[in-house]
Amino acid sequence: MGKSNLELVIECDNFPYYEDNRAAYTENLNNYHAFRVSGCDATLGYVLNSVIEKFPWTEHWAIDSAAKTLTLVAPADADPALRSKLIAESIAEAVKQGTFEVLKGWRNENYPVFGPGGEYLLEMERCASCLFGVVTYGAHMTAYVEDETGLKLWIPRRAKNKQTYPSMLDNTVAGGMCTGEKPFECIVREAMEEASLPEAEVRHLIRARGCVTYHHVRDVRAGGETGLLQPEVEYVYDLKLDASVIPTPCDNEVEEFKLLSVAEVKEALAKGEFKPNCAVVIIDFFIRHGLLMAETEPDFLDIQARLHRRLEFPTASHA
Template sequence: MGFSNLELVIQCDNFPYFEDNQTVYAEHIAKYYEFRVSGIDATLGYILNSVVDKFPWPQYWQIDSRLKRVTLVTAANVTAADRSKLIAETLSEAVKKESFEVLKGWRSENYPVFGPGGEYLFEMERSASPLFGIVTYGSHMTGYTEDAEGMKIWVPRRSKNKQTYPGMLDNTVAGGMATGERPFECIVREALEEASLPESVVRPGAIARGCITYSHIRDARAGGEVGLSQPEIEFVYDLKLDASVTPKPGDNEVDAFELLSIPELKDALARGEFKPNCSVVIIDFFIRHGILTPENEPDYLDIMSRLHRRLQYPLASYRQ
């Protein structure tokens, strides 16, 4: 029968819920240390025990085995740039010592980390983000067409050479948000880079449709160490494309695009062909467009609640 829609959502949002089973949650959280920075009363992420043991921590890090906390210790007047410099030095040492497989996928892209109230605290190399379990942000867009045969969606096949989820199906456009980048600007940039979709098509046509949130535990398909915590927020967009517009690979991350009907998409989902978070974006699209409804999806309410997990970390603010 293949995977149900709820099973696909759970594969992505697979960090245990305290409310569901406190014993299971306690057993799982015992595998991690809290990640903190001095002067900020908040947990910024969860670091796997084995990562803590293996990391070549410089002297400005405090490892508290009793409280199970890893803290970046800085002066009271520290700036975000100061913290970022210390993080970069820490990661540079880990790269030199080849401490972690995941760092071999170094991207030279930085992700922001926020404190309470959306305060920008520092930035970190993208490939290192799952080692620290920080919240990461991205934008995903579903490009679709409609004709006499019905709705069809453009789906790319990830390159077989990618370090993460090689050869799996993806969303039409998807990418992580770098430091200082806003969700819509991210999707405009990624659309051109990944799908050769110009700004003249994306800016007037892409419609913001909310976001999905989940807390993922990485498996072998993600590349590198397994068991790393990866909470994420994905801003979702829809783009209705004219039949004359065809997405084309713009970089080496995608092998090819294919236009799939809704039944074909459902079959691919059930076979587990999509990258986990991309499955969730497609399911969210199906719900918003009335393809999945309470009448035809028995797990509708469970799916809806898990598409919008309340993350227990400080999050970004877009007030400015």
């Protein structure tokens, strides 16, 4: 039988929903502390209690065990640079002490965290973001060819030696958004870096198609500690290519690109061959292109809602 589309979506969007079981949802929240920064009245992420216990917190942090909050205490006039410096110092100490497996996947890329009005609050090293459970942002593009025989998608296979999800199928182009980066510029850069697609052509033909959002609880496949939270926004783009344009690996992250029919992609999805969040982007692509519909997909409505989860934390404004 293989995996259903709803099963694939739930592999990615696996943090509980309040409306499904109110008692279980509330009980589950007891496993976390709410991450906050002084002067900002919002929970920015959920931190596992085991992380609270192990992390080498400095004097800049306040932990309230009763209220279950972890607060970065910065001076009243602190700006993003100062908050980021305080967090970076604490993360550096945790790296030095070898406290967390996930910190061994150092990327040297900073991910931004936003406040209730979408304002930029601070940044932190990419691989530390799941320790704090903050929302992360990326952009995914699906390149496809369409003729009278139907639609085909350009699908890459990840390199065998990738740290995460080696040899799994991926979206044509995908990347995380660092501080200051906007979704469109991110995807244009990645299209050159990952698929050697010419910038001018990408800028001309690419189309913004919305986003998918999900709240992921990390398992062993992500590497490092399990149970860490990763609420995520992926801006999605389509690129309709002429049959003559062929994406080719540029950096060493991709092994090869193949042009697969919709039937072949659906088969690979059911076999679990796609990286989980890439499966979600493909399912959104199929819905938007009329290739998956209410009459053929029994879980259509639950899938559509879960693909666009309203995250319980403030999110970015890129306008």
